[in-house]
Amino acid sequence: MEVVNHVQYYRKQAGLTQENLAQLVTVSRKTINSLERGNYTPSLLLALQIAKVLHLDINDIFSIEE
């Protein structure tokens, strides 16, 4: 099972740069970049923070792929 995310898509829709999103959820830009490339699976806390900042449900951004 793998966690897939649509952070890049929704971030761009919200008109945010990686740096902007990183500042809003208090992580480094590299973490957002790594997350978008699928190299890093965020904690539940970070996933919820991203969803909150993007005004979306967590299930819209993150899903499990079997």
Next chain:
Amino acid sequence: MKKIIFEQLSNMILATLLASAVATTIAGSTMNTNSSDYLVEIHFDKLWLVFILAAFIFTVLRYGYSKYFGKHDGYDTKNAELSYQDEREQIISQHATKITYQFMSNILAASLVILVFGNALTSSVLVLRLMPVILIAVCLNLMLFVYLIAWIFYDHKL
């Protein structure tokens, strides 16, 4: 990543200087237990002064780094090389620590074997006296280097 490179390089320089200072003290000190007067002479070389000076400089640099540059990349003097900016870096730090621990178990076991067979490797009394210091210094520097390399590796991987 800069904070880890800065921290580990300064640690490696200090560890090498400390080991060198200890080695010169061991090499220069004498102990005479043959006569009725028990005589011990402990020699402190200039290297000790260099080490103390370097330790002071690096302490100042660490505080400077944490105050001016480290604010942005999560560096703090208390956690030093275990500092992290966010959860991803915390995981990187944990992975690097695990790799270092596994490496150290092997290298320390190898050092013990070298110490045990040290008598067979050399007949020089001075080398035998210095061997533990050299081995500890090598282990310490390798440990710091492995942590640095592991951190950089996982920073690129994650």
